[in-house]
Amino acid sequence: SGESDTKTLRIAHGLDVNHPVHQAMVYMRERLQVYSGGSMDLLVYPSGQLGSERENLELLQIGSLSMTKVSASSLEAFVPEMKMFSVPYLFSSPEHLWNVLQGDVGMELLEAGKPYYFLGLGYYDAGSRSFYTTEKPVYQPDDLQGMKIRVMNSQSAVNMVNTMGGSATPVSWGELYTALQQGVVDGAENNPPSFYLSKHYEVAKYYLLDEHTSIPDVLVFSTNVWKELTSEQQSWVRQAAADSVTKQRALWKASTELALQEVKKAGVEVVEADKRLFANKTAVLREQYEGTKIGALIQRVLAQDTGLSSDDQNSQGDAQ
Amino acid sequence: MKLLSHLAERSDTLLRWLLIVLMALLLIDVSWQVLTRFILPKPSSFTEELARFLLIWIGLLGSAHAYRHKMHLGIDVFVRTMSSNKALVVSRFVQLITLAFALAVLVYGGSKLVLLAYHLEQKSAAMQINMGLVYLALPISGALFALFALEQMFAIPQSTEELV
Amino acid sequence: MDSTIIILLVSFVVLLALHTPIAIAIAVATVLTMLATMGVDAALTTVAQRMASGLDSFALLAIPFFILSGYLMGQGGIARRLINFAMVLVGRFSGGLAFVNVIACALFGSISGSAVAATSAIGGFMIPAMNKEGYDKNFNTAVTVTASTTGMLIPPSNILIIYSLASGGVSIAALFMAGYIPGLLVALSLMLVCAVYAKKKNFPKGLKYSFAEGLHHLFAAIPSLALIIIVIGGIIAGYFTPTEAGAIAVIYALVLSLGVYKEIKLEELPDILLKSVQTTAIVMLLIGASASMSWMLSYEFIPQSFTELALSLSENPIMILLLINIMLLVVGTFMDMTPAVLIFTPILMPVMAAMGISPLHFGIMMILNLSIGLCTPPVGSVLFVGCSIGKTRIGEVVKPLLPLYAAMFVCLLLVTLFPQLSEALPRAVGLIE
Ligand code: NA
Ligand code: NA
Numbered sequence: 001s002g003e004s005d006t007k008t009l010r011i012a013h014g015l016d017v018n019h020p021v022h023q024a025m026v027y028m029r030e031r032l033q034v035y036s037g038g039s040m041d042l043l044v045y046p047s048g049q050l051g052s053e054r055e056n057l058e059l060l061q062i063g064s065l066s067m068t069k070v071s072a073s074s075l076e077a078f079v080p081e082m083k084m085f086s087v088p089y090l091f092s093s094p095e096h097l098w099n100v101l102q103g104d105v106g107m108e109l110l111e112a113g114k115p116y117y118f119l120g121l122g123y124y125d126a127g128s129r130s131f132y133t134t135e136k137p138v139y140q141p142d143d144l145q146g147m148k149i150r151v152m153n154s155q156s157a158v159n160m161v162n163t164m165g166g167s168a169t170p171v172s173w174g175e176l177y178t179a180l181q182q183g184v185v186d187g188a189e190n191n192p193p194s195f196y197l198s199k200h201y202e203v204a205k206y207y208l209l210d211e212h213t214s215i216p217d218v219l220v221f222s223t224n225v226w227k228e229l230t231s232e233q234q235s236w237v238r239q240a241a242a243d244s245v246t247k248q249r250a251l252w253k254a255s256t257e258l259a260l261q262e263v264k265k266a267g268v269e270v271v272e273a274d275k276r277l278f279a280n281k282t283a284v285l286r287e288q289y290e291g292t293k294i295g296a297l298i299q300r301v302l303a304q305d306t307g308l309s310s311d312d313q314n315s316q317g318d319a320q
Numbered sequence: 321m322k323l324l325s326h327l328a329e330r331s332d333t334l335l336r337w338l339l340i341v342l343m344a345l346l347l348i349d350v351s352w353q354v355l356t357r358f359i360l361p362k363p364s365s366f367t368e369e370l371a372r373f374l375l376i377w378i379g380l381l382g383s384a385h386a387y388r389h390k391m392h393l394g395i396d397v398f399v400r401t402m403s404s405n406k407a408l409v410v411s412r413f414v415q416l417i418t419l420a421f422a423l424a425v426l427v428y429g430g431s432k433l434v435l436l437a438y439h440l441e442q443k444s445a446a447m448q449i450n451m452g453l454v455y456l457a458l459p460i461s462g463a464l465f466a467l468f469a470l471e472q473m474f475a476i477p478q479s480t481e482e483l484v
Numbered sequence: 485m486d487s488t489i490i491i492l493l494v495s496f497v498v499l500l501a502l503h504t505p506i507a508i509a510i511a512v513a514t515v516l517t518m519l520a521t522m523g524v525d526a527a528l529t530t531v532a533q534r535m536a537s538g539l540d541s542f543a544l545l546a547i548p549f550f551i552l553s554g555y556l557m558g559q560g561g562i563a564r565r566l567i568n569f570a571m572v573l574v575g576r577f578s579g580g581l582a583f584v585n586v587i588a589c590a591l592f593g594s595i596s597g598s599a600v601a602a603t604s605a606i607g608g609f610m611i612p613a614m615n616k617e618g619y620d621k622n623f624n625t626a627v628t629v630t631a632s633t634t635g636m637l638i639p640p641s642n643i644l645i646i647y648s649l650a651s652g653g654v655s656i657a658a659l660f661m662a663g664y665i666p667g668l669l670v671a672l673s674l675m676l677v678c679a680v681y682a683k684k685k686n687f688p689k690g691l692k693y694s695f696a697e698g699l700h701h702l703f704a705a706i707p708s709l710a711l712i713i714i715v716i717g718g719i720i721a722g723y724f725t726p727t728e729a730g731a732i733a734v735i736y737a738l739v740l741s742l743g744v745y746k747e748i749k750l751e752e753l754p755d756i757l758l759k760s761v762q763t764t765a766i767v768m769l770l771i772g773a774s775a776s777m778s779w780m781l782s783y784e785f786i787p788q789s790f791t792e793l794a795l796s797l798s799e800n801p802i803m804i805l806l807l808i809n810i811m812l813l814v815v816g817t818f819m820d821m822t823p824a825v826l827i828f829t830p831i832l833m834p835v836m837a838a839m840g841i842s843p844l845h846f847g848i849m850m851i852l853n854l855s856i857g858l859c860t861p862p863v864g865s866v867l868f869v870g871c872s873i874g875k876t877r878i879g880e881v882v883k884p885l886l887p888l889y890a891a892m893f894v895c896l897l898l899v900t901l902f903p904q905l906s907e908a909l910p911r912a913v914g915l916i917e
């Protein structure tokens with residue numbers, strides 16, 4: 001589309017057009033047009049039109065797609081260090097998380113995909129994941145005993161729920177509403193905007209803000225397409241991506257606040273968890289990495305903790 | 321030409337038995353999944369993945385087999401109205417298109433995908449097998465498609481009915 | 485944008501007209517269109533990736549299983565027991581065998597996923613039986629062919645699974661529930677045509693059974709009928725996924741035909757497996773190729789352009805639906821149902837979204853529309869199978885088909901105008917709001 005002298009880039013993601021991620025990408029398009037004086041365009045493909053996260057990564061490697069957004073856990077296959085984000089209670093606060101993401105560790109991880117034909121351009125906020133249940137509330141790990149909890153199809157997620165005492169059940173996200181309604185599972189876990197936008201709050205009336213993991217989203221660019229850009233075009237893309245990250249974090253924060261407000265209005269019991277109970281129960285998951293590459297990375301992450309107490313910082317309003 | 325049709329016949333026989341075995345395996349695999357979900361406490365996540373990958377293999381290899389036996393759906397109303405000479409030219413053209421599709425998309429595109437997956441050590445989520453193994457069905461199916469298309473191109477049609 | 489649509493349309497139509505296998509025509513037209521915006525390497529590799537990943541879906545696995553269970557039921561004595569059961573219900577009326585045919589097709593349709601399977605399984609028994617009773621051979625074939633399509637709407641249904649996939653994940657359970665009322669509506673209206681026909685032609689009354697015989701046939705059919713409750717009940721209640729239900733249907737049919745009825749021998753199994761693989765592979769190549777085409781359509785924003793075009797024609801949802809029906813009826817005369825659903829669903833879905841028409845209502849309408857196409861020349865797989873089983877020619881079946889088409893067409897209008905017909909049942913069992 002467009003005149004031949006316009007450089008058209010294409011970005012795809014799996015979320016709906018009302019999601020902060022999509023809106024931030026539309027903003028990235030506007031910024032790129034401004035920086036490039038209209039000589040570059042960015043077409044945004046929402047709702048998984050071009051494929052799943054794994055397939056989109058493959059399209060970057062093939063070169064038919066320029067850019068995509070994937071969860072850090074989708075990158076584990078290429079950059080095993082990304083497994084770090086699935087370790088429960090690794091970050092003491094959102095500030096700690098963002099210090100790490102925008103510091104050396106975060107930047108190294110963005111570059112680590114290069115041998116696999118993709119380059120990370122920044123992180124989007126994906127909040128923190130917490131449990132929600134249908135029949136009875138959960139206040140402490142013991143309450144999960146015997147409960148079937150839906151998890152993402154990932155080994156780390158399965159391990160985490162099983163370690164806490166629940167029984168992890170992989171169900172596809174699209175079928176989860178019915179699964180909750182019909183009692184195929186007793187609960188699930190996700191961040192507030194997903195809990196709200198999926199309408200799971202209609203059937204799951206207990207939301208425990210235990211915030212076990214904070215797995216960010218990553219903006220990745222195809223190195224095949226990157227090579228074809230002039231260094232000037234590359235810097236416009238980087239600037240537009242950086243603007244989009246700032247925008248997305250603000251949108252995410254607002255959308256988290258709105259989500260919590262709306263689910264409470266709908267009669268959901270939202271409870272602050274005593275996170276220490278959950279953190280103690282899952283300490284073994286962090287210890288298993290001791291002496292490995294990921295273990296060393298975890299040490300660097302812990303060293304970057306500013307020491308703010310989590311009780312002050314992890315209240316619901318902060319970027320989760 | 322004898323060699324070609326001999327090779328095609330042999331490959332198809334082999335293919336038939338492979339397909340029967342894969343289909344039986346698929347049935348056993350999903351039945352096992354149903355069983356484990358209702359009887360055993362832990363659901364098995366690799367049975368689902370195995371089933372999906374088996375379907376890719378059955379679908380792609382089975383398509384080549386179905387092509388040899390002219391089972392794929394097509395619209396023959398216009399070709400039916402043609403003279404037998406014209407129909408022969410058209411059917412040769414379509415066989416050429418099929419050959420090009422098989423070589424370019426399935427063999428070439430498929431091999432690129434296989435190499436990419438091997439090079440990047442792309443592992444599947446549950447079984448942790450290389451995705452190249454899954455994509456390998458593409459070039460193999462393409463090679464069979466190409467073989468069967470060549471066989472048809474060099475075969476002498478027995479009747480006009482065979483052309484459409 | 486305009487040039488890409490022209491490349492796509494011209495290459496696709498020419499390839500189709502030359503009798504290229506539809507799946508290959510789809511893939512080749514897709515590659516040619518993609519070359520306008522990307523390099524050869526990227527285009528070929530992307531199409532290859534879509535063809536493999538298009539099949540990478542657990543929901544699709546239900547298809548080979550329902551195909552296999554259909555073959556097992558056809559050969560394993562289940563079809564005949566359903567026919568006997570239908571005979572007890574309606575055999576005594578004038579034109580009874582025609583009613584039996586429709587009901588048996590609907591019953592068979594409700595345990596198997598495919599119309600072709602129903603035509604060969606039920607038609608294989610019913611057409612000769614009706615011929616023997618003095619019914620018109622062409623009428624018998626026409627009834628079997630149209631009645632078999634009710635199995636497309638009455639669950640389980642492979643085409644509804646394919647639609648669920650093509651529409652981006654409309655719940656299969658909800659679609660299955662949505663198909664019941666329209667499917668039964670078609671069956672009833674076909675029986676109405678049969679009744680009029682039977683009266684006019686003075687068709688004989690069928691068999692009248694004694695109470696004991698009736699009871700015997702009822703009991704004989706219970707294991708077959710139980711499958712409906714297990715499979716559909718299990719899916720609706722959420723005990724298992726449609727794919728798992730498909731596997732259960734296969735195991736159940738295996739046990740019944742191999743162990744209980746003993747009408748299939750173990751050595752016949754490889755052949756039945758191969759037949760299922762063939763039918764499955766034809767569908768899968770279409771699905772893979774269509775996955776690449778629908779990817780390319782999204783990539784070029786063609787559904788959006790089509791939506792703008794449609795909305796510029798009319799903003800009245802009913803008008804749009806009627807226009808789409810006319811288009812699909814034309815498509816259906818030339819194209820089989822599976823490729824038509826795979827090609828048109830991704831293009832039409834955004835139009836439906838813009839009009840506020842539910843994907844459930846639209847899906848059922850489209851399948852009913854294309855069901856008519858399955859029975860029309862020049863291209864109609866069910867019609868072809870029916871004619872070969874009824875040992876007659878297409879030209880001769882068309883005349884008795886006309887009133888049956890009319891009945892289906894009236895049902896199509898009702899389903900188009902009244903979304904409640906599709907939505908009431910899934911809403912009642914809580915599958916939609
Ligand atoms: Na059915
Ligand atoms: Na037709």
